[in-house]
Amino acid sequence: MAEEEHAIFTTLVGSYPLPDWLRVCPTRQALVDATRVVLKIQEEAGIDVATDGELYRFDVNHPETNGMIDYFVGKMEGITTTFGRKDLAAFRNKTGLSYRAAPAGVVEGPIGEGTLNLPADYRMARALTRSKLKFTLTGPHMLSKVLLDRHYKDRAALAAAIAGVLATQVAHIDADVVQVDEANIPGHPEEGEWAAAAVNRVLSAVQGEKAVHVCFGNYGGQTVQQGTWDALVPFLTALRADHLVLEFKRWGIEQVACLKDLPETVRIGVGVIDIKDNGVETPDEIARDVETAAAHLGPDRLAYIHPDCGFWMLQRSVADRKIEALVKGRDLFEGR
Numbered sequence: 001m002a003e004e005e006h007a008i009f010t011t012l013v014g015s016y017p018l019p020d021w022l023r024v025c026p027t028r029q030a031l032v033d034a035t036r037v038v039l040k041i042q043e044e045a046g047i048d049v050a051t052d053g054e055l056y057r058f059d060v061n062h063p064e065t066n067g068m069i070d071y072f073v074g075k076m077e078g079i080t081t082t083f084g085r086k087d088l089a090a091f092r093n094k095t096g097l098s099y100r101a102a103p104a105g106v107v108e109g110p111i112g113e114g115t116l117n118l119p120a121d122y123r124m125a126r127a128l129t130r131s132k133l134k135f136t137l138t139g140p141h142m143l144s145k146v147l148l149d150r151h152y153k154d155r156a157a158l159a160a161a162i163a164g165v166l167a168t169q170v171a172h173i174d175a176d177v178v179q180v181d182e183a184n185i186p187g188h189p190e191e192g193e194w195a196a197a198a199v200n201r202v203l204s205a206v207q208g209e210k211a212v213h214v215c216f217g218n219y220g221g222q223t224v225q226q227g228t229w230d231a232l233v234p235f236l237t238a239l240r241a242d243h244l245v246l247e248f249k250r251w252g253i254e255q256v257a258c259l260k261d262l263p264e265t266v267r268i269g270v271g272v273i274d275i276k277d278n279g280v281e282t283p284d285e286i287a288r289d290v291e292t293a294a295a296h297l298g299p300d301r302l303a304y305i306h307p308d309c310g311f312w313m314l315q316r317s318v319a320d321r322k323i324e325a326l327v328k329g330r331d332l333f334e335g336r
Helices: 020-024 028-045 085-095 118-126 140-145 155-170 189-203 229-238 253-259 283-297 316-335
Strands: 049-051 077-080 105-112 132-138 147-149 177-182 209-214 243-246 267-273 302-307
Touching: 020 028, 028 049, 028 118, 028 316, 085 147, 105 155, 118 132, 118 155, 132 155, 140 147, 140 155, 140 177, 140 189, 147 155, 155 189, 177 189, 189 209, 189 229, 229 253, 243 302, 253 267, 253 283, 267 283, 267 316, 283 302, 283 316, 302 316
Parallel strands: 049 132, 105 147, 132 177, 177 209, 209 243, 243 267, 267 302
Antiparallel strands: 077 105
């Protein structure tokens, strides 16, 4: 079946396991070579919308988050990543993030772009593939939650300031899809109103297709946030996204039923690959999950299938087989 005939597209959420040689020799050329490999693996498997693997964000000092947080806040103006004992105590007392022992940074002044240059990161990957390409970035709600704020002293205002910086950056990115990642909101649906406002500010600057990824966390390979998809429906409804990229394999595909009343203009991506399990799903298992999701949502609402989250915690051999299974499962479903 030719690409243009697919009713459901395949994509990855973002990250890919760091190749061993890049960890040992983290030069610019090694990064380019590794990114080329990640893209080639997806091309050969038949992935419709590729991602760059987010390899450039990896920091050996923060391996548990794969650079999802520190890459962004460590470069922004107004945030310091140098802090002392009192800052650590204040962070633990105020945020309630039990899985983090320390803030990603301390906000000391107005948030600015600093040295963050996401357009340059995108251009590196764009030059390495002819495939459709997705660019991913961590969202303003999640970034605001991991910071100790001594300037704005209001979480919503901090998220809005971060959103302004991210919007300025993505305005210069012409990727086929730009995806904003939010992995903290599932545990805090009561923050949905201001979180959605911040995310929408970023989305408003996106040139291409607008996507939002929501999952329950993947910190050190573990689920972090407790909550339910039902509670997130108001937040998801408020988003001005073209499609959503949602974690369902680990939680149960049948739970997509709660999304059937989302605005019809929003198409839905469903996670059918468990990234916290080394077992590789079979194409038949994936096809059955797609069938279940389509039955609950309607075939016209199901836009994408993908893993629940990024692949960075898995071995490359496992990730690669899951990528191949994803495409084969979609093709099997569409051939039935």
